[in-house]
Structures are given as C-alpha cells and as structure tokens.
Amino acid sequence: MDAYDKGSNARPVPGEPEAAVPDSRPPEGQETSDGHETADDHGTPDSQGPPVGQTPSARIPQQYGDQQEQPYEGQQYGGQQYDGQHDDERYDDTALAGPPLPPPPAGIAALSLPYQIAAALALAVVAVAACVHVGMVFLHVAPSNTVTKQHGQAIDEWIYPEFEQNWKLFAPNPLQQNIAVQVRADVRAADGEIRTTRWYDLSALDGAAIDGNLLPSHTQQNELRRAWDFFVATHDNANRPNGLRGALSEKYLRRIVVLRLDREQAGGRGAVVQQVQVRSRTTNVPPPKWSQEQVSDKPIVRQLPWWPVSEADRAAGTRPGESTGTEASAR
Structure with missing residues (x-):
C-alpha cells in the first residue's frame, strides 16, 4: 500500500496540522495507465470528481450553469428536513386570479326598476286577495260569532255559490x-x-x-x-x-x-x-258484498x-x- 492509500485512511490527530495528501492524479497533459489523457482545469464541471471528504450531494454549485441537485425525501435542506409533500404549494398560482365574480342576479332582481315595481305591486295584490279569501272562508266555516253576525251577508256574497264549503266528506256516513x-x-x-x-x-x-x-x-x-x-x-x-x-x-x-x-x-x-x-x-x-247493511x-x-x-x-x-x-x- 502506497503513501496515498495510507493517508486516505488515516484520521488526523487533534491539535496537529493535517498532513498533505499527495495527489495521485497524473500531471496535466500526460496519459494515464489506460491510455486516456487527463483534462485540464477548464473542463466541464462534471468531468472532475468531488473533493476529497465531500459527498456529491453537498457539492457547491459552480459558476458555469451548474444547478443544485433536487433534495430527496428525508435529506436536510436549508436547515429543515425535506418531506416532498409541498412541491405543489410552492407553484400555486391560484391566488393571482383574484376573488371569484359574483353570480348574476336572478328572479325579480334581474328585471329593470320599472318592471320590479310592477312585479312587486302584482305580488302585493295577489297576496292581499289570497288573505281576504282565506279569511272569508274561515269566517264561513267558523261557528257563529260577532263578525259573522254583523257581516254575514257580505261573507255569503263572497262564498256563494262558487266557494261554498260543507263537511259532508268528513261526516260519519259520507254520501x-x-x-x-x-x-x-x-x-x-x-x-x-x-x-x-x-x-x-x-x-x-x-x-x-x-x-x-x-x-x-x-x-x-x-x-x-x-x-x-x-x-x-x-x-x-x-x-x-x-x-x-x-x-x-x-x-x-x-x-x-x-x-x-x-x-x-x-x-x-x-x-x-x-x-x-x-x-x-x-x-x-x-x-259491498261483504257488508250486511240493508x-x-x-x-x-x-x-x-x-x-x-x-x-x-x-x-x-x-x-x-x-x-x-x-x-x-x-x-
């Protein structure tokens, strides 16, 4: 085992300067034992190996377009552990679209002001007529009281003959x-x-x-x-x-x-x-046949x-x- 191999496995002693590690690479321009020529310092960054004692993931980006590697799950990245679950959140651009537009008006609100007024008046007339009719029918079927005694003729003119009410359907013996x-x-x-x-x-x-x-x-x-x-x-x-x-x-x-x-x-x-x-x-x-009524x-x-x-x-x-x-x- 040569000196380089020994030095590569030795650990430095605390308090003593670190020994220089001899470079085992051949000088520039010389061929290696396999016949290939070594590259100079201005080669591509990927042609050089990482410095001794440094892992590939911790390599510092170089000047010529070298991009930092994407961290993998579980790796310490920027002082925090990367979990791979927030990639989509970093590229979320929905906030740039602004709040959603309100839905268009519907019903009476979609009409112009004159038509809204006409529709409101028509609904008011129908509501008043319905209330009057329900009140008249109630007074007609209700027991005799002060209102029916005083306004009985007006109630009868409203009810008869179109809106006459009776209880024959609910009698013990219907028709x-x-x-x-x-x-x-x-x-x-x-x-x-x-x-x-x-x-x-x-x-x-x-x-x-x-x-x-x-x-x-x-x-x-x-x-x-x-x-x-x-x-x-x-x-x-x-x-x-x-x-x-x-x-x-x-x-x-x-x-x-x-x-x-x-x-x-x-x-x-x-x-x-x-x-x-x-x-x-x-x-x-x-x-019916099953009835004994005569x-x-x-x-x-x-x-x-x-x-x-x-x-x-x-x-x-x-x-x-x-x-x-x-x-x-x-x-």
Missing part, C-alpha cells in the same frame, strides 16, 4: 246516493204551438261529458250538483224557502236548467222555453213546481229578441 237532476219544459215552437218536452237527465249528460275526459272542467263536474245542493239546503220538504237565500238558490238553479235546455234545443230548433219543472231522482248506492233500491223522486221563465233567466244570445229577428217581429 252514499246517486242523485240525478232532471228537467222538462213547456216551449213555444216556431209555429206558435205550446208543447211539453220530455225529461232531460242533465246529470247523465254531465257524466257523459266527463267520462273519458282526462281534464274535465269545473262546470261539468260541479255546477249542476252544487246548484241542487244549494237549493235543497235552503228549502224545506215542501219546497218552501227557509230564508233569504232560498230565492237566490231558486233563481240560480232555474237559470242553469234554462241554459242547458237551450243547449239541447229542447222542443226543436227555434223553440222558446216558457216554463220549466225540475225533479231529482235519488237512488242508494248498493253496499238499503232500499227504490228511487226517491222529488218534483218541484213549475217555474215561469223570464227574460232575465235566459243567457245572452238565447233570448227571443236576439235569436232571430223574424221570430221576434212575429211575436
């Missing part, structure tokens, strides 16, 4: 009857003869119009039925009115049946209805007296003076 409203009339034919028509089953006509109709109208479903219920509730068994609403219910039912007769052209084309007679035919709904299957008929028809009872366009000018002049 278990089929009620058919029928009407006949005395009409004046085009030749001036007075004749009586057959009975028209108006309930059956409404049922035929509803059958198979996915969106039946409120008129087809409830107009005639509610008119008859209104009449029965305001008349006794002798068909006498039991209050001020009796005359109103009679007029309402009469106008409905006259309109239906004109629609069906009762008595022929051009005939004019002079008076009408209404009756109801009530039959019980048969109980009900009568005999229909109950309630027939009203004849009502004369005035010009006010006729709908517009069906009055004798508005139907045909020749018929009006002949009469």
